[in-house]
Amino acid sequence: MGKTYLVRQVWERLLSDGVTCQYFEPATPKTLLMAIADMAGVDSKNLEGRSKTVEVLKQELIQWFSVNRAVLIFDDAHYLEVKFRLWLKKLKDVGVPMLLAATNPPRTDLFIYVPRIELKPLAEYQIRDLMEKEAIALGSGLKPNQIAKLQSRAGGNPMLAKRAIEEGFLGIQNEAGDHGRYFDITPLLLLVGIVFICYRFIGLGTGNQSLYILAGIGGAIFLGVARLSYYLPKESRRISN
Amino acid sequence: MLTITHLLVGAASVGMAAQTTNPVPILIGAIASLLPDIDISTSPAGRVLPFISRPLEQRFSHRSATHSLLASFTLALVSYALWFAMPVIPLVIIHALNIGYFAGWFLDCFTKSGVEMFYPLGVRCVCPGNRNLRISTGSAAEYWLMVFVVAIAKRDKQRLEIAKVSYRFGEGDSERYLAQLSSYDRQKAATFREWSRLRNQVVQVKLLVLGTGED
Numbered sequence: 001m002g003k004t005y006l007v008r009q010v011w012e013r014l015l016s017d018g019v020t021c022q023y024f025e026p027a028t029p030k031t032l033l034m035a036i037a038d039m040a041g042v043d044s045k046n047l048e049g050r051s052k053t054v055e056v057l058k059q060e061l062i063q064w065f066s067v068n069r070a071v072l073i074f075d076d077a078h079y080l081e082v083k084f085r086l087w088l089k090k091l092k093d094v095g096v097p098m099l100l101a102a103t104n105p106p107r108t109d110l111f112i113y114v115p116r117i118e119l120k121p122l123a124e125y126q127i128r129d130l131m132e133k134e135a136i137a138l139g140s141g142l143k144p145n146q147i148a149k150l151q152s153r154a155g156g157n158p159m160l161a162k163r164a165i166e167e168g169f170l171g172i173q174n175e176a177g178d179h180g181r182y183f184d185i186t187p188l189l190l191l192v193g194i195v196f197i198c199y200r201f202i203g204l205g206t207g208n209q210s211l212y213i214l215a216g217i218g219g220a221i222f223l224g225v226a227r228l229s230y231y232l233p234k235e236s237r238r239i240s241n
Numbered sequence: 242m243l244t245i246t247h248l249l250v251g252a253a254s255v256g257m258a259a260q261t262t263n264p265v266p267i268l269i270g271a272i273a274s275l276l277p278d279i280d281i282s283t284s285p286a287g288r289v290l291p292f293i294s295r296p297l298e299q300r301f302s303h304r305s306a307t308h309s310l311l312a313s314f315t316l317a318l319v320s321y322a323l324w325f326a327m328p329v330i331p332l333v334i335i336h337a338l339n340i341g342y343f344a345g346w347f348l349d350c351f352t353k354s355g356v357e358m359f360y361p362l363g364v365r366c367v368c369p370g371n372r373n374l375r376i377s378t379g380s381a382a383e384y385w386l387m388v389f390v391v392a393i394a395k396r397d398k399q400r401l402e403i404a405k406v407s408y409r410f411g412e413g414d415s416e417r418y419l420a421q422l423s424s425y426d427r428q429k430a431a432t433f434r435e436w437s438r439l440r441n442q443v444v445q446v447k448l449l450v451l452g453t454g455e456d
Contacts (some may be wrong), residue, residue, distance in 0.1 A: 121363060124302060144298045145281045151302035152354045156363060175353035176372045181363060182355060184370030235371040 002158040003101040003119055004075055010099060011073050021071035026079035029087075033057045036072070040064045058087055065096045077111075078102040085110040121156020121181065131161050140169035155179025186229045193222030242352060242376070244285055246383055247274045247345050249390045254344035255337045266337035273341030277349070280307045302357075308346035309360035316342055351376050351386075 011023040022039040024032055037044045037057060042064050046052050052060070072091070074080065077100035080088075089110045092098060098114070105111040122130070131151060135142045142150070142165065150168045154161035157179050167174060196219035203212030251274025252267045259266060278284035280297045287294030297307065306312060317339050324335045349356045353375045355367035367375060376382045 124305070124363075125300070128300070128302075144295070145283050145287075145303075148281060148298045148301065149303045152304055152365070154302075155365070175377060176375075177354065177365075181365055182370070183359075183364040183366050185350060185358070185366045185368045186370060188368075229369060232369050232374060233371060235373065 003103070005158070006119070007073050007075050007099055007101045014071055019071055020069070021073060023073045023075065026074075026076045029081055029084040030054055032080075032084065033061065036061055039070065040068065062090060062094060065091055066094045070096070072096060072098040073101075074098065075101045076103070078105045082109060089113060122158060122161075123156075124151070127151060127154050127156060127158070127161045130158055131165050134162050134165040135169070138165065138169050140165065142168050153177030153179070155181040187226070189222055189229065190226040193219050193226055196222055242348055243379055243383060244275065246387050246390075247271075247278075247348065249387055250274060250348050251341040251344050253390050255340050258340045259333055259336045261333055261337075263333070266331075266333045269334055270337040270341030270344070273338045274345030274348075276342050277304075277307045277312070277346035280305070304346070304349055304352075304354060304365075305357040306360050308349055308356035309358055311360050312346070313339065313343050353377055 008023065011021060014021045020039070022035065024035060027035075033054060034044050034057075037060075040061060042057070042060050044052055044057060046056075072088075074088075077085070086109055088098065092110070092113060100110070100114060102111065128147070128151060131147050131154070135147060146168055147165075150164040151161070153164045153174070153176070155177055160177060160179055164177070196215045199215035200212055200219055203209070203215055248271040252271040254274075255261070255267050255270025259270075261267070275284070275286045277286075279286040279290060279294050280301050281287050281303055282291055282294040282298050284294070287298070301307070320335045320338055324330050324332060346356055346358075350358070350366050350368045353367075353372050355365035355375075357363060358366040369375065376386065
């Protein structure tokens with residue numbers, strides 16, 4: 001279960017329980033304010049028929065929420081503008097219940113004030129189950145060995161798992177995944193170099209010249225490669241090959 | 242990674258780590274390097290042992306449980322226990338099995354998808370961090386890696402053969418052998434230089450005969 005799925009389920013459940021609530025996806029502050037105003041029944045136009053300014057609308061909404069109760073649900077809240085998030089914090093101070101779903105949110109402004117639930121990556125069997133269902137739904141005819149290969153791209157993320165199945169269905173060859181569960185072991189090369197240097201000293205101490213020479217060469221190679229690895233270009237955060 | 246790359250790296254690792262030139266453990270190491278891929282039924286190991294690969298591929302993602310320190314540790318525990326119970330199996334075979342298996346999955350750290358080295362933690366270990374610098378299966382980089390491994394393994398094999406002969410006859414040492422190897426390399430370089438010089442001269446003669454040369 002991913003965050004979008006979770007918040008949508010919460011939203012549907014609240015609606016079915018008759019609670020006033022609204023689900024929002026990232027948009028401009030003005031668009032979001034208009035949507036909240038629509039939900040609250042606050043008129044977004046003044047007596048002259050012109051749209052109210054953002055500041056006026058914000059004040060009126062705070063007044064409305066101080067009297068009425070409604071739940072606000074924001075998906076991908078990390079994409080909301082900082083100023084808008086600070087206004088949401090004011091709403092929270094008034095007592096408005098809100099649910100924010102975000103990926104790697106900053107430890108500042110609104111996010112620091114709301115109680116946090118961290119969604120852990122799904123277990124392998126859950127991801128496999130999801131992928132198999134998706135493969136059947138698409139009618140892809142993917143075999144278990146193909147799904148096993150595609151699963152390595154999911155990293156416990158249901159959205160990526162579904163995307164991997166779609167890519168497999170379309171026949172797109174892509175070995176690396178977009179999840180963040182990769183761990184660079186390049187610094188281990190340094191450790192291997194250190195082990196070689198230790199052997200070099202053993203060779204020196206025991207008078208074993210061949211061990212001394214080979215361990216020295218090994219140490220030089222691995223420490224050199226480890227040093228070289230610092231100068232390798234870092235991975236771009238953009239999608240590219 | 243291609244099967245041939247796994248075989249070469251497995252064999253070279255056993256040769257160097259177990260300090261042996263005996264073809265039996267090297268062959269065992271090469272075959273053992275294919276074993277981690279048993280989590281896929283289309284791999285060579287998976288096709289040979291479908292009754293193991295099919296349940297594994299139903300349950301685990303590729304390069305996860307079988308490509309981990311846990312799997313290596315389990316194999317070591319079982320194989321050394323077996324050797325302890327039945328000492329008729331040469332110890333070098335057990336070493337070769339474990340070294341080959343480890344080399345087989347560790348090599349996949351250099352691929353784009355990486356391996357779950359610390360299974361069941363779920364993080365995929367890769368080297369280097371930049372995916373664009375990692376090796377794609379069947380790419381030119383993989384063939385270069387093969388050439389590099391063969392070169393290292395060949396050189397090491399020669400060194401060990403001579404060291405073994407010297408040891409048997411109770412004479413000679415590594416320094417002398419390495420010096421011989423260096424002189425052999427120098428000889429090869431000198432031969433190549435001479436060949437190159439002669440080739441240039443032949444080209445110049447051809448140009449003169451055809452009358453297209455400047456001289």
